[in-house]
Amino acid sequence: xxxxxxxxxxxxxxxxxxxxxERWDKGVDDxxxxxxxxxxxxxxxxxxxxxxxxxxxxxxxxxxxTLAKPLKIDYKPVTRVENFCATGSEAFRNACYAVAxxxxxxxxxxxxxxxxxxxxxxxxxxxxxxxxxxxxxSSQPPSPSWPPPTPSGTGSIPRR
Amino acid sequence: MTAGIxxxxxxxxxxxxxxxxxxxxxxxxxxxxxxxxxxxxxxTTTMGVEASRRALRALDGPLPEDLFFSTPAPxxxxxxxxxxxxxALELPDWAGAxxxxxxxxxxxxxxxxxxxxxxxxxxxxxxxDLRTGLxxxxxxxxxxxxxxxxxxxxxxxxxxxxxxxxxxTTTEFLxxxxxxxxxxxxxxxxxFGQEVYVPLATQAWADALKSAGVVATDVGHVAVVxxxxxxxxxxxxSLGVRPEALAADxxxxxxxxxxxxxxxxxxxxxERAEPGSLxxxxxxxxxxxVVLLRATDALPFAxxxxxxxxxxxxxxxxxxxxxxxPYTRFLTWRGELLREPPRRPDPERPGAPATWRSxxxxxxxxxxDCRACGFRHLPPARxxxxxxxxxxxDRVRLADVGGRVATxxxxxxxxxxxxxxxxxxxxxxxxxxxxxxxxxxxxxxxATGTRVEMSFRRLNTAKGxxxxxxxxxxxxxxxxxxxxxxxx
Numbered sequence: 001x002x003x004x005x006x007x008x009x010x011x012x013x014x015x016x017x018x019x020x021x022e023r024w025d026k027g028v029d030d031x032x033x034x035x036x037x038x039x040x041x042x043x044x045x046x047x048x049x050x051x052x053x054x055x056x057x058x059x060x061x062x063x064x065x066t067l068a069k070p071l072k073i074d075y076k077p078v079t080r081v082e083n084f085c086a087t088g089s090e091a092f093r094n095a096c097y098a099v100a101x102x103x104x105x106x107x108x109x110x111x112x113x114x115x116x117x118x119x120x121x122x123x124x125x126x127x128x129x130x131x132x133x134x135x136x137x138s139s140q141p142p143s144p145s146w147p148p149p150t151p152s153g154t155g156s157i158p159r160r
Numbered sequence: 161m162t163a164g165i166x167x168x169x170x171x172x173x174x175x176x177x178x179x180x181x182x183x184x185x186x187x188x189x190x191x192x193x194x195x196x197x198x199x200x201x202x203x204t205t206t207m208g209v210e211a212s213r214r215a216l217r218a219l220d221g222p223l224p225e226d227l228f229f230s231t232p233a234p235x236x237x238x239x240x241x242x243x244x245x246x247x248a249l250e251l252p253d254w255a256g257a258x259x260x261x262x263x264x265x266x267x268x269x270x271x272x273x274x275x276x277x278x279x280x281x282x283x284x285x286x287x288x289d290l291r292t293g294l295x296x297x298x299x300x301x302x303x304x305x306x307x308x309x310x311x312x313x314x315x316x317x318x319x320x321x322x323x324x325x326x327x328x329t330t331t332e333f334l335x336x337x338x339x340x341x342x343x344x345x346x347x348x349x350x351x352f353g354q355e356v357y358v359p360l361a362t363q364a365w366a367d368a369l370k371s372a373g374v375v376a377t378d379v380g381h382v383a384v385v386x387x388x389x390x391x392x393x394x395x396x397x398s399l400g401v402r403p404e405a406l407a408a409d410x411x412x413x414x415x416x417x418x419x420x421x422x423x424x425x426x427x428x429x430x431e432r433a434e435p436g437s438l439x440x441x442x443x444x445x446x447x448x449x450v451v452l453l454r455a456t457d458a459l460p461f462a463x464x465x466x467x468x469x470x471x472x473x474x475x476x477x478x479x480x481x482x483x484x485x486p487y488t489r490f491l492t493w494r495g496e497l498l499r500e501p502p503r504r505p506d507p508e509r510p511g512a513p514a515t516w517r518s519x520x521x522x523x524x525x526x527x528x529d530c531r532a533c534g535f536r537h538l539p540p541a542r543x544x545x546x547x548x549x550x551x552x553x554d555r556v557r558l559a560d561v562g563g564r565v566a567t568x569x570x571x572x573x574x575x576x577x578x579x580x581x582x583x584x585x586x587x588x589x590x591x592x593x594x595x596x597x598x599x600x601x602x603x604x605x606x607a608t609g610t611r612v613e614m615s616f617r618r619l620n621t622a623k624g625x626x627x628x629x630x631x632x633x634x635x636x637x638x639x640x641x642x643x644x645x646x647x648x
Contacts, residue, residue, distance in 0.1 A: 024513050033542050037550050047548050072543045117513045129511030131518040132619065132627040133539065 006100035013106075014043025022116045028060045028128060029070035031112050036071055039108065047071060051104035053078040056091030056111035059127050067110065087111060163278035164319035164453065167311040167462065168427045169215030170474050171207050172304075172414060173198045174482030174600035174633070179301055181487040186296045195415035197485050198305035200493040200577035201599055201617040204231040204288035205241045206628065207307035209248040209616040211423075212286055213560065215309040216249065218462070218469035221318070223251050224311060226283040230260040230270035232419050233290045235618075235626055237261075237340070244628055245286060247523030248616050250557060264289075264387055265445040267419045268328070271310065271426075272451075275323045278312035285310045289418035292343045292494045299345055302389075304415025308423025320462045321430060321439060321453040327367035329360040330447040335388060343494070350390045357391035358398060361448035365399060368440070368450035376400035380437030380455075383407040383425035386444030387416060395444055407432075410478040424474055426453075431473040435459055470635075482600060493577060502575035509622035525559035525614055525630050527592050538594040558614070559630065563588040565610040570603050586612055586632050599631040611635050 016038025018031050026034070040046060055067040055078060064078025083090040088111035095109035117128030175197040183190030198207060208229055216223070227249075229242035242257035251257070260266045260273070267287045274285035288307035293299025313319055335353045338345040347353070361384075369375060379401050386392045396406055407428060409416075417424050422443050429439045433455040441451045466473075472480075491497035520526040521539050528540030532549040538558070543550050568584040575581075582598040584606070598606065599617060612632040619627040 025517065027514055027517055030517075030542070033550065047543075070541075070543060072541065072545045072548055074545075117511050119511065129508060129514060131514040131522050132508075132510030133518065133522050133629050 006096060009100040010096045014039045014041075014045070016040075016042060023114070024116065026114075027117065028057075028066065028112055028114045031114060032067055032070050032110060035110060035112070036108065039110075045106065047073060050076070050106050050108050052076065052095075052098055052107045054091040054095040054098070054107065054109045055080045056082070056087040056089075056109070057113060058082050058084065058087050059125055060112050060114045061127075066112075162323050163275050163312055163314050163317075164322035164456070165310055165426070165430065166221075166282070166313035166317050166319055167215045167219040168423075168430055169211045169213065169217070169309045169471070170306070170424060170427045170477060171210035171214060171308070172196050172306045172477045172481075173202060173207070175199055175485040176413075176481035176483070177485055177487065177490050181484070182296060182301060185487045188296075190296070191301055193412040194481060194484075195301065196304040196306055196413075196417075196481065197490055197493070198290050199600060199617075201619065201631070202290075202305075203235045203618055203626070204233050204290050204307065205229075205235045205244050205626075206616050206618055207290070207305065208241075208245050208286040208288040208309070211288065211307035211309040212245055212249055212284060213616075214471055215284065215311050217560070218465040218471060219311060221313075222282055223249070223255070224284040225252065225255040225281040226274065226277050227251060227255065227257040227286065228260055228270045228273050228283070229258065229286045229288070230266045230419055231288045231290075232261070232263055232266075232338075233288075234259065234261045242286070244523070247519055248559070248628075250520070250524040250526075250559075263446060264419045264421075265443065265447065265449070267422045268443050268445075268449040268451070271422070272326060274310065274312045278317075279314050281314070282317065283312045285312065285423075287420045287423040289420045291415075291418050292496070294344045295491060295496055297344065302411065302415055304410075304417050306414065306417045306420050306424065308417075308420050308427055310423060310426060318458050318462070319456055320459040321433070321455050324438070324452040324454050325368050325372040326449065326451050327364045327371055328447060328449040329364045329367075331356065331360060333446075335446065343496070345387075347388075350388065353388045354390045354394055357386075357388060357444050357448065358394050361391075361395040361442060361444055361450075362398060364448040364450045365442065368452050372438075372452050374438060374452075377402055378438055379405055379440045379452075381405055381407055381429045381433055382440040382442065383409075383429055384442040384444065385409070385416075385421040385425050387418060388444060389416075391444050395442060395448075399442070401440075410474070413481065414478045428474040429453075430455070430459065431463065431475070433459060483602060489578070504575060507620045507622045507627070509625040510627050520555060522629055524557055526555045526557050527588075528553035529556055529591075534591075536588075536592040538588075538592050558588050558592055559616075560614075561588050561590065561592075562611060562613050562635065563592075563632070565598075565606065565608055565612060565632075566593065567608060568598070568606055568610075570606070582606060584612070584632055597631050598633065600633040602634075606634065 016035045018034045081090045092109040095107040114128045118126040176194040179191040246257035270285045274283040277283045286309045290305045291303030336347045384396045435457045439453040443449045527538045530544040531552040533547040535546040563586040566585045566587045572580040614630045615633045617631045
């Protein structure tokens with residue numbers, strides 16, 4: 001049993017970083033695209049050149065779809081990891097091992113968190129809330145008006 | 161000449177409640193005919209959007225730069241409802257959008273406001289109402305749901321009816337009332353209202369005619385509207401107009417549209433008037449208002465443009481409802497019949513920042529086209545699904561583009577306020593494919609290839625937040641070209 005280093009077996013070839021802030025102007029998808037776009041531009045590669053992805057996020061999405069959907073990287077392996085405040089370094093560490101092991105030539109480690117789309121300040125642990133249009137998809141659970149709409153628009157069900 | 165109407169749009173919901181169905185459920189007579197019923201996914205805002213889209217469909221030139229929205233049944237208080245209509249129409253951000261909420265009478269104020277600003281720029285008055293009432297009562301039976309939009313333009317615009325004169329009388333008295341949150345209006349004894357209303361209307365009528373320098377027999381077409389049926393009938397017979405000038409109402413098939421009734425009456429006058437004829441609208445509500453308009457030579461051309469655009473007239477809309485809604489379903493939609501909710505989590509409220517960022521998509525139904533390869537994305541994307549080019553997209557509005565059903569499923573297990581739930585994949589004319597729910601559809605009539613149009617609806621309400629988005633609804637108007645759609 002031993003822990004072996006991977007020095008000189010992997011290198012960072014590009015990076016991108018969005019501004020940090022409340023970012024009312026950007027959603028999770030936008031932040032991921034912005035960072036990925038800058039990273040591949042600085043490396044001089046395209047998304048197609050990247051063999052595999054490691055996504056770190058605590059509350060901003062579950063599964064690799066969180067990255068695959070905005071980047072349109074169908075058929076590419078995406079692994080989502082989470083380890084509280086070490087989530088970013090977890091994604092980075094796993095991408096490094098993937099290249100060092102020889103499994104992939106080029107991997108992307110990317111981390112995202114959108115804390116200010118929940119409706120509350122601070123670390124609430126609540127996922128960012130979307131624009132509600134996903135509910136229109138027929139494959140989603142039904143999205144009924146419940147309670148039913150009231151003519152008065154007060155949002156309460158008349159009881160008598 | 162002054163400002164005037166340049167276009168109009170009328171929206172009546174698909175559903176009708178046969179009045180006989182009320183009596184069949186509750187016992188006793190319930191009258192003949194039917195009333196229009198807004199679906200469970202509609203409110204006064206969504207109906208206002210649909211009416212406005214119809215008003216703009218056959219109109220060339222600039223978009224309105226002021227929108228006035230009037231309804232006694234607002235979807236929100238404190239928050240402006242007109243901004244949702246502004247968003248769905250994608251009016252420029254410098255265009256104003258204001259609510260004029262409260263009473264049937266506010267509809268006249270809305271028309272006057274829109275007409276007044278139209279001297280400077282185009283404006284639109286949107287009148288919408290959703291009327292209920294206690295089960296088995298006259299309010300429920302005789303009312304109807306619907307919305308009307310009237311676009312006003314200035315002297316240089318293609319005005320179809322010039323605003324000639326307005327005169328009004330106002331008196332504070334108790335005719336009908338409803339406190340916020342109540343579904344049902346109360347009325348004082350009808351004979352009292354009639355006694356008060358008729359002199360008020362007579363005075364306003366005389367003042368309007370005098371102001372225009374005309375006499376009653378000069379009026380070509382006149383409509384009298386109001387929720388006080390006896391007063392309206394008495395005023396009609398007291399105007400001194402030629403009998404053939406009196407316009408019929410739509411009470412038998414649609415019911416009284418409340419605050420939208422004045423708009424429906426105006427639209428009906430515009431659809432029947434000869435160029436040059438004098439039109440009169442009399443509104444009897446907490447006083448009386450008389451508006452006189454003069455039809456222009458542009459009116460027949462506007463009517464022809466509307467016909468080509470597939471817009472039915474008010475009489476046609478009133479005569480041809482879609483489906484009959486069972487009375488128990490009507491009561492459920494209106495929150496009067498409490499039903500067992502589905503054993504599902506409550507819907508999540510939409511997030512304010514995410515909704516704000518996606519306004520062009522959520523409100524305007526804009527797709528994105530890849531400049532590199534032409535692939536069309538719904539919802540709009542920043543990375544192209546086909547060629548993965550990043551941030552090279554052009555936005556394109558598909559809200560007003562028709563499409564056809566590529567495939568669909570009828571889900572009889574899923575919970576719906578209007579079962580069965582119909583999910584469809586829609587291919588839009590000129591490209592673009594999207595999965596969405598269908599509304600106002602007969603499950604037995606939906607087929608692959610069914611023509612659909614997008615309709616602005618309320619998907620649900622969670623924690624007091626209305627989630628507005630678009631659904632597909634079948635259209636039956638013939639289309640000349642049927643582009644294959646989708647992404648080749």
